[in-house]
Amino acid sequence: EVERATSTVSFPVVGYVDSENPWKKIQNALPQLDFKRVAVEFDNLILTKYHGLKTVFESADFENLTPLIQRMRLIKSADEVQKMMVAGVYADKSVKVGFDNISLDNTETDIIAQIDFAMKREGYEM
Structure with a gap:
């Protein structure tokens, strides 16, 4: 290090x-x-x-x-702002996948797995 x-x-x-x-x-x-x-x-x-x-x-x-x-910490570079925008897009997609998979048949772990799978499909590694 x-x-x-x-x-x-x-x-x-x-x-x-x-x-x-x-x-x-x-x-x-x-x-x-x-x-x-x-x-x-x-x-x-x-x-x-x-x-x-x-x-x-x-x-x-x-x-x-x-x-x-x-x-x-309040001052962000253009690169930091861009990364935050991308993170926001992924966060929005993750929340949508989570809500779409809420059911009595799915556990919290099932929903997390669905979110993880969807993000990997998008090219993002959690």
């Missing part, structure tokens, strides 16, 4: 295996600076990760990056 990630960004990527302490890896990879502020996405930061980050950035104040990230 590190190799793939490195090929898409212009900054160093640090990876680790399960037997390693990721917080020590991060600490060793960063320059020995006294970080005063660290911005993180509070809405998606679980407590164990926060405690791990605190071991790396002991004297830093943590600031909430969530509002900025949310604003950034």
Whole structure:
């Protein structure tokens, strides 16, 4: 994964295996600076990760990056908009197939299978 990630960004990527302490890896990879502020996405930061980050950035104040990230997610490129349009078409078709197959004779699993089959017939893999 590190190799793939490195090929898409212009900054160093640090990876680790399960037997390693990721917080020590991060600490060793960063320059020995006294970080005063660290911005993180509070809405998606679980407590164990926060405690791990605190071991790396002991004297830093943590600031909430969530509002900025949310604003950034609102802005879509032309490619993203096109992908969303295609996804919407597939979603509409999936819902139609689902409704068309609702009956007392079909289980939820049967309906899911019908939707999956219809989408594969359309060329989409779920």
